[in-house]
Amino acid sequence: MNKNLGILGKKVGMTQIFNEKGEVLRCTVVQAGGVVIGKRTMEKDGYSALIVGLGERKEKHTKKPLLGAYRKSQQTPKRVVRELRVSVEDAAKFEVGQKIGVDQVFEVGQKVDAQGTSRGRGFTGVVRRWNFAGAVQTHGTHEYRRHGGSIGTNMTPGRTLPGLKMPGHYGAETVSALNLKIAKLMPEDDLVLIEGAVPGAKNGIVLVRGAVKKKNAGKKA
Template identity: 45%
Template sequence: MSGIIGKKVGMTSIFDAEGRNIPCTVIEAGPCVVTQVKTEEKDGYSSIQLGFDEAKEKNVTQPLKGHYAKANTTPKRKLVEFTEFDGLNLGDTVTVDIFAEGDYVDVVGTSKGKGFQGVVKRHGFAGVGGQTHGQHNRMRAPGSLGASSWPSRVFKGMRMAGRTGGDRVKVQNLQVLKVYAEQNLVVVSGSIPGAKGSYVILDK
């Protein structure tokens, strides 16, 4: 099995053997249940669907209740498909044991939504350099867009103010520092996208 679904717990730091303080993120990974097995003959491709985190019965539709009943499991809040798996069957459980200390993983999550933001926060603009010579309240302004009588429009892709965050983000090559199988926890180096309690996907 190449991956698992998890939930971001928060950030902390640990010391390595050389005494360096390493920032890291704690992730609650699994246990995940195999809720569906897709095959080339029936679905056109092969993959497995994992379910994670308990959901209330009242919040699940009737078709999904039947879907989970086939796997002989309770309703789940998060479903993700993985294409690389080794002999897993419907109803099997995937735990954090698939990772070992020293492994490198890619983490996919949804970044924090910032709403409508200006160019300084959204694109890192520096703003206007000074406030002298009549410059007033221009520190965070975007400046000229370069459009005059030609082309008389704004080019697509122009870096301007707009909605920021809330995007799917992948962070690659994060090292697994600790694995706590009893608590279903994995500690990876560095930061990952998303707020505390948001769902993430870990993949080798």
Template identity: 40%
Template sequence: MLNTILGIKKEVNQRFTQDGTRIPVTRIKAGPCYVVQIRDEKKDGYHAVQVGWGEKKMTKIKKPLKGHLRGAKLEKAPRFLREIRLEKPLGDEIKVGERLKVADIFQPGDQIKVTGWSKGKGFTGVVKRWGFKGGPRTHGQSDRERAPGSIGQGTTPGRVHKGKKMPGRAGNARIAVKGLTIQAIDKENEELLIKGLVPGAQNGLLIITKTGKTKRFVPLMEVGKKEIEETEEQRTERLRREEEAKEALVAAGETEAKPQSGQEEKSVEEKEKKTKEEPVEEAKDNG
């Protein structure tokens, strides 16, 4: 079966698992996805499946793409088209024009790889692009604070080596994040809830590929539910930690409430001095 699907990044939020752990969760819209074309090794030289995500009007696309989509018999044109390479043919498992469902490919607890395109930062300097420290801020070098410094040698070799880190465009690169976990699947809305963060901006295209299973998977807690599902050992350990934290807070409060003896003596002496000085000043005024 096909192990890859397309989607777009919707939002990043936080949720709690059933053991009470707070985790970052990314919501991905992974449908509708359609099979547009199936490539064969005899005809094309390799095995692949062309998948389309999203929907837009046929009037918004050009005639060559309309002819390409004619074989899939789709009512609307896909918003994104991507080709997924395969090691071996899928046979009769999928057909052209078939709609791919998220629940048929993924299950909660699956480990996945998400590929996306990072946010473009434009033309940036070496400090932002490569993390350079910059030049000194003193001794009359006020204009060298974010400068790259020397970029090579002199007469030998008399050129700048290839791969030298210099200013240029940053971001807008293809990035793959591995080791992410599917926490939940919304079959009705064709959405995935993924533990972790994925590259790209909101509504950016993502390619989600299944890589395996997570060994220690803990499902998400239901929204609005406050009870933590835990074993007796976990409960006793949690209560012990809570008691230790309370005792530490009480001990810290007692030390703050008790002033030092030297400070008490100074405050008493200052009060006595003030009481002695006040009547003397009044007598001088009367005199």
């Protein structure tokens, strides 16, 4: 489980910048600005976490039990809420109502993991969904060019095995991109530029945290 500090943000789009060597870096722009609206503690909940909210939500569109929880913590309703498991030391750095700044969490050159929801592509066939090659195009092939072929056997086991790659709903899944690099930080605008592509469509919600497969990637120097 990733317990490194991170930000909850919105994917603005993509751009390019130049580094000190004059090389072009293709970057994804993420708009941060998440606010701590609650905390989990070891004494009360058995684990340590930050509850982060992003974007404002109208009170009339918020259910009353949830609205009461917001008022109890003296916070306004948020459109998106996520819980970030962190260490006790990292949780102590932030108070309820405090905005998580990109410069408080990341530094340029740091490795991060970005998680988002991939673009939904609806019902697709096996060629697009699973990269099947399709059937042969010769020897009288008729109306089977993009079919998946046989899906089972007759006698043994006499059924279609579970998990078989078949047509179906493609996309709209949680996808993580690991070990991306922070290219630039713009704290005044709550922007972070990440080298490479981040999962999700434009204006999608993205969770960016310190990488788990790189040593000390979650620690700010």
